[in-house]
Amino acid sequence: MKSQAKELLQKYQSALCTQEEKAIVEFYYQQWQPVTAYDLPEEELQAGLAKLDLAINKLVSVRPRSHTFWTKVTSAAAILIIAGAGAFFYLKNNNTPGGITYATDIAAGxxxxxxxxxxxxxxxxxxxxxxxxxxxxxxxxxxxxxxxxxxxxxxxxxxxxxxxxxxxxxxxxxxxxxxxxxxxxxxxxxxxxxxxxxxxxxxxxxxxxxxxxxxxxxxxxxxxxxxxxxxxxxxxxxxxxxxxxxxxxxxxxxxxxxxxxxxxxxxxxxxxxxxxxxxxxxxxxxxxxxxxxxxxxxxVVSWKNGEFFFRDESFRANMRKIARWYNVDIDYDASAPQNLPLGGWISRSKNISEVLKMMEATGYVHFKLEGRRITVTK
The missing domain is CATH 2.60.120.1440 (Jelly Rolls)
Known part of the structure; x- marks a missing residue:
């Protein structure tokens, strides 16, 4: 069965991706490096791939092509999705997640x-x-x-x-x-x-x-x-x-x-x-x-389905969702962005640091977490 994920990867290999599609693939590739994709059972890979297909259908338009390429990047995407971290964040200059400063972490609601x-x-x-x-x-x-x-x-x-x-x-x-x-x-x-x-x-x-x-x-x-x-x-x-x-x-x-x-x-x-x-x-x-x-x-209903889905709403509206779910206060530094190019989902069962790290992967924002207070800077 042809999949949207396979078609996207072939477009990447053939240098036919849009900037948005390229960011999706490169994000997953960067996240793949510390894991072994082929350790997953076939049924779990297929389940993850099916969810990736659904997300791609909603986020990008991919034209059908013959498929000749789906290897470790696809497997990496499946791993991240199965782990509940299936986020598509539009990266700036290939930045990788990380850099968050926090004294303690906060569990999900x-x-x-x-x-x-x-x-x-x-x-x-x-x-x-x-x-x-x-x-x-x-x-x-x-x-x-x-x-x-x-x-x-x-x-x-x-x-x-x-x-x-x-x-x-x-x-x-x-x-x-x-x-x-x-x-x-x-x-x-x-x-x-x-x-x-x-x-x-x-x-x-x-x-x-x-x-x-x-x-x-x-x-x-x-x-x-x-x-x-x-x-x-x-x-x-x-x-x-x-x-x-x-x-x-x-x-x-x-x-x-x-x-x-x-x-x-x-x-x-x-x-x-x-x-x-x-x-x-x-x-x-x-x-x-x-x-x-x-x-x-x-x-709109991603919260009811156990996920944060960041795409059409503003950055500060998304931060209010995070504040309610983790019961935290948010302070915005003068340098904090008014908006942020986001597009994807992550499980609401994750600790707050994991959600913030995924947002930091854009390269446009930084968070400092102390107790139950988050300071947002550029």
């Missing part, structure tokens, strides 16, 4: 959150174990994989049909450096990014299913044409019947961004509205006019 019940009790969800949380409204199962599941079959004698909307409001809140998944009583899946929250009724027994959010939340809404799902957050309202979408309403971002992956949603604010189709994003700036544009949805 993890599954942690606080559940506030309707009676005011707060329950720490950080522990990696399965447990049942009995409440006056019903039974909640906390799973070891960072998932909270509501089961109305365990409700008290009230019964779910007698539990009114507005009764039994629960809130799940993640700290900086935390994430969590909640499965609501109607089967809707909700993923919370760091520093986010969602408030919701234990049972949806009104004409609509209404929730309130802060921060960044991804939804896979259970379909119910008779009971629309309403999300309130960032001074806007999003209405759906059943769909997949992401809302970024962090207060330190310039705009509230609602991105649709599947289905259809309607965004309303201050008497104006917009309807999205998959691949579109609504941006609301300072509670004013809604603008709609096409976006790379993989980049």
């Amino acid at each position: 993890s599954n942690k959150a606080t559940l506030t019940l309707s009676d005011g009790r707060k329950i720490n969800l950080d522990q990696d174990n399965n447990s049942e949380i009995p409440t006056q409204d019903g039974s909640i199962l906390k799973k070891a994989n960072g998932q909270l599941v509501y089961d109305l079959s365990h409700l008290s004698s009230k019964g779910p049909e007698k539990l009114k909307q507005g009764e039994g409001i629960n809130t799940v809140q993640t700290p900086l450096g935390g994430q969590y998944e909640v499965i609501l009583s109607d089967g809707t899946h909700v993923w919370l990014n760091a520093g986010s929250s969602i408030s919701y009724p234990v049972a949806f027994n009104d004409k609509v299913r209404s929730v309130h959010i802060r921060g960044e939340v991804y939804f896979e809404v259970a379909k119910n044409k008779n009971k629309p799902f309403i999300v309130h957050g960032g001074n806007q309202t999003v209405q759906v019947l059943g769909t997949h979408f992401n809302i970024n309403s962090y207060t330190d971002e310039e705009a509230v961004k609602t991105t649709l992956l599947e289905g259809m949603v309607k965004i309303s604010v201050s008497g104006t509205s917009a309807t999205l189709i998959p691949g579109q994003q609504a941006q609301l700036v300072q509670n004013k006019r809604i603008s709609v544009l096409s976006v790379n949805t993989d980049e």
Whole structure:
């Protein structure tokens, strides 16, 4: 089977690559040198190559050619991808990663959150174990994989049909450096990014299913044409019947961004509205006019898939993502760049030093890490 990765490598060998494509290959070649590519089992190489193909499809356009060359550079790419460091950073003068100064390292964020019940009790969800949380409204199962599941079959004698909307409001809140998944009583899946929250009724027994959010939340809404799902957050309202979408309403971002992956949603604010189709994003700036544009949805939801995907957003917006996930403060020196030519991904499971080193590989930026404070310079 022909692969985009093989075609890219042949273009490099034939001196037909663009500067962007050349940077991709040379980055992987530099990273290959300390490892032995051929030690990987064939199935792992193929799995890594498949992911590389997907990334190349998104980042560059490669014309088909007969393939005669795929050796250690391709294997190196597969190794880095399997290791979760599949980043395409556009290099300046063939700089290699490194040079970061840090006194201590910081581990990645993890599954942690606080559940506030309707009676005011707060329950720490950080522990990696399965447990049942009995409440006056019903039974909640906390799973070891960072998932909270509501089961109305365990409700008290009230019964779910007698539990009114507005009764039994629960809130799940993640700290900086935390994430969590909640499965609501109607089967809707909700993923919370760091520093986010969602408030919701234990049972949806009104004409609509209404929730309130802060921060960044991804939804896979259970379909119910008779009971629309309403999300309130960032001074806007999003209405759906059943769909997949992401809302970024962090207060330190310039705009509230609602991105649709599947289905259809309607965004309303201050008497104006917009309807999205998959691949579109609504941006609301300072509670004013809604603008709609096409976006790379993989980049938008990369956090939910366990990755940082740096491509279209600004350097400082990407640094805010890092700050939330690792719970760090960022200071910018006067020499720090306003923007940075980035294009790629790296696993969110990596320590912060590994993420920063990959960004330093561009040759345009330097980081100093002391405790939980990062100083950015040129």
